[in-house]
Amino acid sequence: MSDNVTTDVADHADDHGHATVDVTTLDAELIEGPSNATPDIAEYALWLGDDALILAQQLGAWISRAPELEEDVALGNVGLDLIGHARSLLHYAGTASNRTEDDLAYWRTEPDFRSLHIVEQPNGDFAHTIARQFIVSHYLFELYSRLRASADATLAAIAAKAVKEVDYHRDHSTQWVLRLAHGTDESRRRISTALGDLWPYVDEIFRDDPLIDRLEGIAVRPSSLRPAFDVAIAPVLAEAELDVPVGFVASGGGRAGKHSEHLAFLLAEMQVLTRAHPGASW
Amino acid sequence: MTSTITPDTSATTVISVEEQQFNDLIEADSRIEPRDWMPEGYRKSLVRQISQHAHSEIIGMQPESNWITRAPSLKRKAILMAKVQDEAGHGLYLYSAAQTLGATRDDMTDALIAGKARYSSIFNYPTPSWADMGSIGWLVDGAAICNQVPLCRASYGPYGRAMVRICKEESFHQRQGFEILLELMAGTEEQRQMAQDSVNRWYWPALMMFGPPDDDSPNSAQSMAWKIKRHSNDELRQRFVNMLVPQAAVLGVTLPDPDLHFNDETQQWDLGVIDWTEFHEVLAGRGPNNAQRLQRRRDAHEEGEWVREAAAAYARKQPALTNEREMAAS
Numbered sequence: 001m002s003d004n005v006t007t008d009v010a011d012h013a014d015d016h017g018h019a020t021v022d023v024t025t026l027d028a029e030l031i032e033g034p035s036n037a038t039p040d041i042a043e044y045a046l047w048l049g050d051d052a053l054i055l056a057q058q059l060g061a062w063i064s065r066a067p068e069l070e071e072d073v074a075l076g077n078v079g080l081d082l083i084g085h086a087r088s089l090l091h092y093a094g095t096a097s098n099r100t101e102d103d104l105a106y107w108r109t110e111p112d113f114r115s116l117h118i119v120e121q122p123n124g125d126f127a128h129t130i131a132r133q134f135i136v137s138h139y140l141f142e143l144y145s146r147l148r149a150s151a152d153a154t155l156a157a158i159a160a161k162a163v164k165e166v167d168y169h170r171d172h173s174t175q176w177v178l179r180l181a182h183g184t185d186e187s188r189r190r191i192s193t194a195l196g197d198l199w200p201y202v203d204e205i206f207r208d209d210p211l212i213d214r215l216e217g218i219a220v221r222p223s224s225l226r227p228a229f230d231v232a233i234a235p236v237l238a239e240a241e242l243d244v245p246v247g248f249v250a251s252g253g254g255r256a257g258k259h260s261e262h263l264a265f266l267l268a269e270m271q272v273l274t275r276a277h278p279g280a281s282w
Numbered sequence: 283m284t285s286t287i288t289p290d291t292s293a294t295t296v297i298s299v300e301e302q303q304f305n306d307l308i309e310a311d312s313r314i315e316p317r318d319w320m321p322e323g324y325r326k327s328l329v330r331q332i333s334q335h336a337h338s339e340i341i342g343m344q345p346e347s348n349w350i351t352r353a354p355s356l357k358r359k360a361i362l363m364a365k366v367q368d369e370a371g372h373g374l375y376l377y378s379a380a381q382t383l384g385a386t387r388d389d390m391t392d393a394l395i396a397g398k399a400r401y402s403s404i405f406n407y408p409t410p411s412w413a414d415m416g417s418i419g420w421l422v423d424g425a426a427i428c429n430q431v432p433l434c435r436a437s438y439g440p441y442g443r444a445m446v447r448i449c450k451e452e453s454f455h456q457r458q459g460f461e462i463l464l465e466l467m468a469g470t471e472e473q474r475q476m477a478q479d480s481v482n483r484w485y486w487p488a489l490m491m492f493g494p495p496d497d498d499s500p501n502s503a504q505s506m507a508w509k510i511k512r513h514s515n516d517e518l519r520q521r522f523v524n525m526l527v528p529q530a531a532v533l534g535v536t537l538p539d540p541d542l543h544f545n546d547e548t549q550q551w552d553l554g555v556i557d558w559t560e561f562h563e564v565l566a567g568r569g570p571n572n573a574q575r576l577q578r579r580r581d582a583h584e585e586g587e588w589v590r591e592a593a594a595a596y597a598r599k600q601p602a603l604t605n606e607r608e609m610a611a612s
């Protein structure tokens with residue numbers, strides 16, 4: 001491409017988002033990482049990578065449909081951060097089986113995905129998207145805060161970067177929970193309904209699995225995060241004057257490949273073009 | 283975004299001191315700032331041009347957001363999300379620039395969703411294939427750059443400055459679009475066909491983005507005199523084609539104009555005859571996707587109304603809520 005019409009990639013100043021060149025290339029420490037993941041570490045990276053990927057896919061669907069332009073930008077930012085986390089984690093997971101991030105994202109079928117049911121729940125109205133984001137971001141913040149100390153250097157590096165971004169996601173969704181709760185009667189009803197609808201899927205997030213026993217010092221034990229999660233959200237719900245919802249607990253099973261009905265549709269859309277062209281590169 | 287300026291009819295023979303100052307600033311190539319006096323016609327032309335430009339950025343998100351959920355690799359998905367999000371940012375900067383001239387965002391939005399405001403008709407074409415993400419970047423963002431780089435020097439300060447930021451990002455978009463096509467052209471036979479078919483569909487509409495031929499564009503003269511606009515439609519279109527020809531050669535795509543040839547005398551690429559009937563059809567609202575694009579914007583706006591109302595109500599209640607908390611704490 002001739003020089004007079006392009007600016008160098010490095011010149012692309014980022015004025016209103018995190019969307020700079022780091023969306024195009026993975027961090028060097030991941031590409032040139034010293035070690036391949038073991039099968040267990042790869043499985044754990046899939047857990048976290050699939051959660052980030054599915055949630056990013058959902059947020060991507062909001063862009064050009066948000067309640068205001070500022071939210072097109074904000075939800076886009078959150079989605080972009082998550083897709084960055086997904087790429088790093090899937091890339092690392094793939095080192096155990098000689099597969100790329102795209103092999104894992106586009107060529108696995110539903111039972112091979114490891115996502116939690118909460119990230120598979122549909123966008124719904126803006127309140128449902130915010131409630132889902134509020135729950136997941138608070139969980140991810142606690143998770144990545146601790147994963148920074150992982151004995152696995154790659155996971156620790158990914159977590160160190162992710163935690164700063166997830167901190168912003170947590171703040172963004174918290175502000176919206178408060179605005180909706182104290183906004184109008186309608187918004188209060190909607191956020192309260194949304195939290196009630198999403199709450200059954202909270203329990204699954206904090207369930208342990210034999211995999212975690214095998215990754216002592218490397219993975220973060222999900223059940224260990226629950227108290228910190230509860231402590232973090234309690235003051236927000238108190239300020240919002242919303243009760244912690246009570247009700248049934250969904251069966252879950254995402255980590256074992258048992259998914260909600262929503263996932264198959266989401267994957268069909270995400271994978272359709274890639275699968276129509278086996279072997280092609282993009 | 284061109285040829286939308288009506289001539290100033292308010293000119294009188296007696297010129298006020300303020301008007302003389304305004305004319306001097308224009309003459310000296312200085313910037314007009316929001317607090318400066320300006321002729322009503324200048325202000326109106328700018329509001330119309332800037333808001334139309336903003337609407338184009340916003341409607342322009344749709345044909346590409348169409349592919350975010352289906353992007354064929356995670357890298358492409360990330361780039362596309364970033365791009366569409368950039369366009370939302372462009373819309374925001376431009377609405378802000380128009381607001382410095384007294385326009386309100388609500389009025390501009392209402393005009394758009396009521397179908398009363400114009401936006402670039404290029405976005406009324408559909409994006410049936412992934413290669414369209416390449417063609418839009420290469421051709422549509424590319425044409426936008428040719429149109430917009432001169433606007434960085436537009437006489438109205440906030441507009442010119444918004445355009446500097448926007449143009450930087452548009453160049454990045456053009457490069458990404460070019461890369462999408464390059465990758466497709468280096469791919470399978472099906473991918474190459476996908477790319478060529480897409481270029482065939484977008485080439486002419488992209489050339490029409492520069493507006494009607496100069497002898498059919500009576501409104502441009504005043505805009506050029508006011509230095510809102512600095513080059514004629516045909517001049518910019520010619521520059522664009524001169525730029526595209528070598529790039530098409532690098533890509534290995536054919537530009538769908540059998541009459542395109544190099545003119546030794548002018549050292550420019552002469553193009554074939556543009557079929558303006560289609561342009562006028564699309565402009566008149568009969569493009570393939572006009573109704574769909576407006577409906578989507580209307581739906582997003584209406585479905586988001588309760589959210590915006592909640593945010594406004596919350597902001598109004600803030601002092602009261604803070605007091606309540608402080609009292610509870612003390």
Ligand SMILES: [Fe+2]
Pocket residue numbers: 339368369372448452
């Ligand atoms: Fe733009």
Ligand SMILES: [Fe+2]
Pocket residue numbers: 369423451452455
């Ligand atoms: Fe652009």
